[in-house]
Amino acid sequence: MISKPSPVKNVVITDEVARYVLDQLPPMPAAHADLVERTRALGGASEMQVGPDQAALLTMLTRLVSARTVVEVGTFTGYSTLAFAAGLSPGGQVITCDVSDEWTAIAEDAWSAAGVADRIRLELGPAADTLRSLPAKPFIDLAFLDADKGGYLEYWELLVPRLRPGGLLLADNVLYAGEAASPHATGNARSIREFNARVLADDRVDSLLLPVADGLTIARKKETQP
Template sequence: MANLPLATSQTAKNVELTPAVHAYLLAQAEPPTAVQRDLIARTQTLGGPAEMQIPHEQAVFLTLIGKLIGARHIVEVGTFTGYSTLALALGLVPGGTVTTFDVSEEWTRIAQDAWRAAGVADRIDLRLGPAAEHLRALPQLPWVDLVFIDADKPGYSTYWQELVPRVRPGGLLLADNVLYAGEAADQDATGNASAIRAFNTIVRDDPRVESVLLPIADGLTLARKREP
């Protein structure tokens, strides 16, 4: 029994996420503000790309995590229309800043409108351009409290390697879409799913952190930087 995978050696306690159960789950989260509702609606007008917006319950989780650790310095890779950035900004301590990276002026204009409406624009430092280049330019010392990665999937591993050294001991790193609609569990995964599968292995084997993969939305990695 000791050599069996954990999934077969313990009783499974996962719950089937039926529409009724999902609706109940959503009802337990703090409801979206008027600004958040407007941002959801505006993002939906983009059509297909709108699926990149994180669900509201995940936004509530991001805000709560920031508050729990007293986050002052947050780095986000992948802004899109700014829903996650807004959630992160709401979790900052007074005087804190979210530094967020994206490549789209069109999508981030929508984000900036929402940030101004929510009164958090002064807490957000938006930087446009290739994220890897911007990350390399950040101070090379452990000053970041919280990281959220939600961008191009092949870039995850690069972003991780740039950010882990810059996270303070006890700081957190979050990565979204780490189940990739379940495709990351396939040993023969291709494309983005293959990139996510490789990233998950890097995180699991990284001695600098302790981590867990949570079944929130499309899968969310939560990792804590170990003490030196």
């Protein structure tokens, strides 16, 4: 008889544990901290911003793959973009896509203040159109999805062929506040659930769905393609 897998060992993240985790991070640069506060002042929309711990992870992953080209779908106020820019290899570039000139104006101020504006190329307009305009060859070292959930599947299919072997494709909010775990999920949660199923079945990549923040998928493109 085959035994059932052991339950996932997860620590309950109390306020005390959350503060302890944040205390383990390196000091946040002033431009980053100012952007976090400016975004917080937006009110409810600020929940779209990644947390400092997730931003530190994005920088670490960028460095681990020695990324020179990062493509980000969903800029918002540019905090995750700052994280990628901080981890780029010399001469690297972040191409970031969004449709809001209001939020990205905040982002551009922050990038200038942080001294990384020359490493970032902002593309305003529908992200799918921007991705289609990119070279149709494997040149992206790292890509990040953090935009409209109904678009994730299309963005995935546009990005995977352009990702170099060994490159990473990250997707945020893949638990969608836990709603994506339900077979009865609707709306955005249903879209995320369908996206997760596609990623799991995609034999072009190896992938993990991690309970980081609102769920983070890390997919690595295989060296040898089927």
